[in-house]
Amino acid sequence: MAKYVSKLARREFLKVSAAVGALGSSGLINRAFAAGDTVNFMAWSAAVDLVKSHVAEFEKSIGIDVDYANAPWSNYRDNIITKFVGAAPLDMMWVSDAWLPEFADAGWIAPINKFDNLMKYNDEAEDFCNDSMTYKGMQYGLTYYTDFMAFLYDEDALKKAGIDAPPATWDEVTEQCLKIKSAGISEYPLMLALANESWLMNFLAAMVYSHGGRFTDEKGNAAMQSPTEGAVAALQWVVDAVHKHKIVSPACVETGELTGLKAFQSGNHAFALEPKYRMRPINDPKQSQIAGRCKQVLMPSSNGGAHNTVGWMRFHGMSSATAANQAHAERTAKLIEWFGGRANGAYKFQKYLFTDIGAGFGVKPLFNDKDVQASYNSYADVEMIKAQQALALKSDVVTPWYGEWQETNASSWQAAIVGKVSPQDAMTKAGDKWDNLKQEFS
Amino acid sequence: MTLQSTKFSVPSEKWKYKSKRSERTRSAVIFIASIFLLIYVLAPVGWLLSSSFQSEAEIVSVPPHWLPHEPTMENFNAIFFQEFEEVTYETRRKVDPAAGGYIPSTAKDLLPSMWNSFIISVAVVILNLVVGVPAAYAMAKIRFWGRQASVYTILTTRVIPDIALVVPFFLVIKNLGLLDHVMSLIITYLAITVPFTVFILVSYFESLPDELDKAARVDGCSRLQTLIQVFLPLARPSLVAVMLFAFLTSWNEFLLALMFTQTIASQTLPIIVASFTSDFTISFSFINAAGVVAIIPPVILALFFERYIVSGLTAGAVKG
Numbered sequence: 001m002a003k004y005v006s007k008l009a010r011r012e013f014l015k016v017s018a019a020v021g022a023l024g025s026s027g028l029i030n031r032a033f034a035a036g037d038t039v040n041f042m043a044w045s046a047a048v049d050l051v052k053s054h055v056a057e058f059e060k061s062i063g064i065d066v067d068y069a070n071a072p073w074s075n076y077r078d079n080i081i082t083k084f085v086g087a088a089p090l091d092m093m094w095v096s097d098a099w100l101p102e103f104a105d106a107g108w109i110a111p112i113n114k115f116d117n118l119m120k121y122n123d124e125a126e127d128f129c130n131d132s133m134t135y136k137g138m139q140y141g142l143t144y145y146t147d148f149m150a151f152l153y154d155e156d157a158l159k160k161a162g163i164d165a166p167p168a169t170w171d172e173v174t175e176q177c178l179k180i181k182s183a184g185i186s187e188y189p190l191m192l193a194l195a196n197e198s199w200l201m202n203f204l205a206a207m208v209y210s211h212g213g214r215f216t217d218e219k220g221n222a223a224m225q226s227p228t229e230g231a232v233a234a235l236q237w238v239v240d241a242v243h244k245h246k247i248v249s250p251a252c253v254e255t256g257e258l259t260g261l262k263a264f265q266s267g268n269h270a271f272a273l274e275p276k277y278r279m280r281p282i283n284d285p286k287q288s289q290i291a292g293r294c295k296q297v298l299m300p301s302s303n304g305g306a307h308n309t310v311g312w313m314r315f316h317g318m319s320s321a322t323a324a325n326q327a328h329a330e331r332t333a334k335l336i337e338w339f340g341g342r343a344n345g346a347y348k349f350q351k352y353l354f355t356d357i358g359a360g361f362g363v364k365p366l367f368n369d370k371d372v373q374a375s376y377n378s379y380a381d382v383e384m385i386k387a388q389q390a391l392a393l394k395s396d397v398v399t400p401w402y403g404e405w406q407e408t409n410a411s412s413w414q415a416a417i418v419g420k421v422s423p424q425d426a427m428t429k430a431g432d433k434w435d436n437l438k439q440e441f442s
Numbered sequence: 443m444t445l446q447s448t449k450f451s452v453p454s455e456k457w458k459y460k461s462k463r464s465e466r467t468r469s470a471v472i473f474i475a476s477i478f479l480l481i482y483v484l485a486p487v488g489w490l491l492s493s494s495f496q497s498e499a500e501i502v503s504v505p506p507h508w509l510p511h512e513p514t515m516e517n518f519n520a521i522f523f524q525e526f527e528e529v530t531y532e533t534r535r536k537v538d539p540a541a542g543g544y545i546p547s548t549a550k551d552l553l554p555s556m557w558n559s560f561i562i563s564v565a566v567v568i569l570n571l572v573v574g575v576p577a578a579y580a581m582a583k584i585r586f587w588g589r590q591a592s593v594y595t596i597l598t599t600r601v602i603p604d605i606a607l608v609v610p611f612f613l614v615i616k617n618l619g620l621l622d623h624v625m626s627l628i629i630t631y632l633a634i635t636v637p638f639t640v641f642i643l644v645s646y647f648e649s650l651p652d653e654l655d656k657a658a659r660v661d662g663c664s665r666l667q668t669l670i671q672v673f674l675p676l677a678r679p680s681l682v683a684v685m686l687f688a689f690l691t692s693w694n695e696f697l698l699a700l701m702f703t704q705t706i707a708s709q710t711l712p713i714i715v716a717s718f719t720s721d722f723t724i725s726f727s728f729i730n731a732a733g734v735v736a737i738i739p740p741v742i743l744a745l746f747f748e749r750y751i752v753s754g755l756t757a758g759a760v761k762g
Contacts, residue, residue, distance in 0.1 A: 048717075069622075071704065262726060288502065
């Protein structure tokens with residue numbers, strides 16, 4: 001009897017297992033990614049409602065279905081690479097300019113040059129944006145948004161310290177920080193967020209470009225180690241700020257951009273390097289202790305630098321698998337145009353992205369839009385923004401080996417900042433790594 | 443010798459007093475250390491709770507307010523009471539102070555994602571028991587060829603880092619047509635949790651005397667009956683431990699969920715919470731409110747099964 005019960009139980013177990021297995025492979029619970037005529041659109045989880053509303057309007061106006069999905073920015077790149085490698089249905093996606101060489105060389109994304117309805121927008125886009133989307137002579141998308149690293153200050157902190165005008169050079173930054181520090185207004189007047197995260201390169205590039213330096217020369221060889229034209233002066237300034245003047249916290253190497261933003265919003269610092277779009281939440285009384293007091297000034301200069309800063313952009317790209325299917329590619333190109341170009345005759349997405357959130361746009365006609373001008377002037381000075389944007393430079397380290405090099409570069413900067421190596425040695429190490437990688441990849 | 447013995451057997455009043463005092467001092471030191479430890483452990487949780495009721499402006503105030511000066515339910519309202527409506531240009535949630543919010547529009551996805559996490563975690567726990575318990579019993583009590591090798595093989599699968607499994611798993615899930623479905627996570631989480639479940643239970647079953655097994659068999663029990671009627675009641679602490687492990691692993695897992703899900707039909711809690719940090723404007727107080735909601739189920743589970751956890755995890759560890 002026991003044997004019978006035992007066998008029965010085993011049979012029942014097998015039956016249940018088989019049923020579960022069959023259910024798993026059946027269409028009842030099989031919800032694969034949308035395929036066929038539907039355009040699969042992948043983005044990072046930003047401005048989600050705006051994207052949804054713009055997609056809904058596209059479906060209504062153009063009559064093409066869109067399957068929109070998103071993933072957190074911090075893991076977006078890994079996510080999308082897995083989908084490329086796994087050949088998951090993916091037609092249009094947001095791409096960072098920093099990934100372009102890697103994605104293009106891997107054959108994951110396709111040029112859009114053959115789509116006249118997309119290329120016609122180049123005349124109205126900032127040259128910097130078009131350049132950032134171009135790799136080996138081919139253009140890979142239309143702009144989603146663009147921004148630059150800005151130098152911000154707390155107007156009240158300067159007034160309390162008896163400072164009449166914000167700094168124009170890095171030497172003046174040092175002087176004013178020391179004055180603010182000695183007045184007891186802030187222990188570390190300048191906030192630098194130099195934790196090893198995705199933002200780090202933008203902070204470093206802003207420091208280097210404004211010091212008149214470059215990471216690479218025109219031929220793409222390492223220039224960062226040059227004592228006069230490279231990154232050494234910028235790094236030396238940071239090292240002095242931390243150790244000699246004590247105006248930047250030694251914890252800057254562990255401070256991420258978001259943490260730094262919140263620290264600046266709390267009134268802990270008088271100056272900060274922040275992406276320009278952060279001005280909006282910093283001047284929002286619901287989110288910030290220094291609302292209304294945050295102003296922007298041109299990035300301080302030094303060593304012949306011309307108040308340059310670094311600019312970056314993100315774009316709407318098309319997968320190579322999609323480009324291979326003409327009909328589907330055309331459907332996808334329509335969606336790219338809807339987001340990156342004009343939608344029903346207007347740059348609606350870029351405008352709403354800006355008026356809703358403060359994210360910068362890469363299409364020049366929007367500067368003439370009255371809503372845009374009013375929005376900018378409600379928390380910033382539109383003329384200052386235009387002036388600084390004109391001085392923004394494209395990153396000079398966007399290459400297929402960027403990720404690998406940045407590991408060495410980031411640790412070199414951090415080692416110098418914590419005092420383990422000299423700035424010159426740190427930049428020499430980063431430069432050597434760059435040249436080695438360049439040789440390997442070529 | 444006799445005198446010395448007498449001295450030792452009857453401690454003096456002074457010695458008794460000293461001994462009592464040293465015991466009290468010891469207790470006081472332990473008590474104070476416990477208080478510090480408690481503060482150290484609970485302070486982040488306290489701040490999580492406190493800041494979830496604060497506005498974004500208050501959360502960045504210096505010095506921080508441990509008790510909210512102007513408590514607000516705005517974050518929790520966004521999570522629990524946000525209405526689902528079609529998103530259009532007119533109804534879109536603008537991240538604009540003038541429009542009333544920096545709370546992410548995906549706040550309404552938190553509860554559905556929690557439900558997904560719950561369904562997945564419960565399914566993984568049940569399937570872990572269905573698969574792991576018989577496997578562990580067989581490996582612990584049935585002598586068969588390759589038994590030891592089976593145990594090691596199962597454990598070896600856990601040596602491979604999860605990141606190395608992402609692409610192979612992705613291809614399997616894609617070919618099964620399960621992308622963006624909760625089943626994709628149930629299947630892959632089983633691959634992660636079952637080896638640990640088997641390992642813990644094998645250790646525990648081995649610590650139970652073989653005579654129990656033999657006696658049950660002599661009394662006419664089948665293998666299944668022996669397992670269910672004899673071993674399972676004795677293995678309750680270990681079962682609770684593996685259930686908790688499987689539940690919490692599934693509840694917190696991020697990497698695979700990120701890869702295999704992409705809409706709220708299957709996205710889990712960690713993915714939605716992570717998405718709150720990647721919008722253009724980020725609210726720490728809202729993220730903390732989401733954190734409060736997210737820790738409630740695991741905390742309830744941990745409190746409920748607290749007395750079994752330590753005994754379950756250490757069961758079999760000191761077996762001779």
